[in-house]
Amino acid sequence: MSTGVQRGRPRKLPVAEQRGRVLRAAAEAVARHGFEAATIEEIARAAGVSRQAVYEQFGERRSLFAEVVADVEERAFEAIGAPARDASEPELRAWARANYANMFRFVEREPEAFPVLREAERAGNPALTRLRERLAVIYAEASRKRWAAYGVDSGRADKALVALYFAMTEALVQVSWEGEPPAQDALVDLLTEFTVGGVLRLQTQAAEVIERLR
Structure with a gap:
């Protein structure tokens, strides 16, 4: 009767799976230690492959980290x-809230992402800046259509608003709290009302602020 235990040498992973494992392991190592202190040995061990396999797949360390x-x-x-x-x-409000909640979920699911991108910025690769700019294009267009339902023509102000949204969200999802942190829903609601509600108040009480950005 078969015991289900594999005999002989372990199965060699497909190349694509090896690459994926190494990239994930390397991202975690960089997030913990930075580019300089992350070692190929640690990355290979975490990925379950040999050092040689890492070099064969990615070449030198600089290429791997890029x-x-x-x-x-x-x-x-x-x-x-x-x-x-x-x-x-x-x-607008429901859409904005869904996007803020998604950012929190992303940071929980991929905790190494922002540390890696910040480390890249320190090393001279503007990856985080590039990501924000790419996302700003999508968010500005999507939010502009929804602001129209409130009678708000954001014009060029949409880019400034999106930049503010991202800066606040990135800071809030990564903040350290003394004791038990607030419920995530409360933070998402805070972001939603502070941003959407804030712009609506600007439109009715200080419309010239947005007007000067158009």
């Missing part, structure tokens, strides 16, 4: 940008 940053940037762009492109929720 691919790590590019991979993290693309994964972040797709994950964070997806709800912004979703046209099924036309109402």
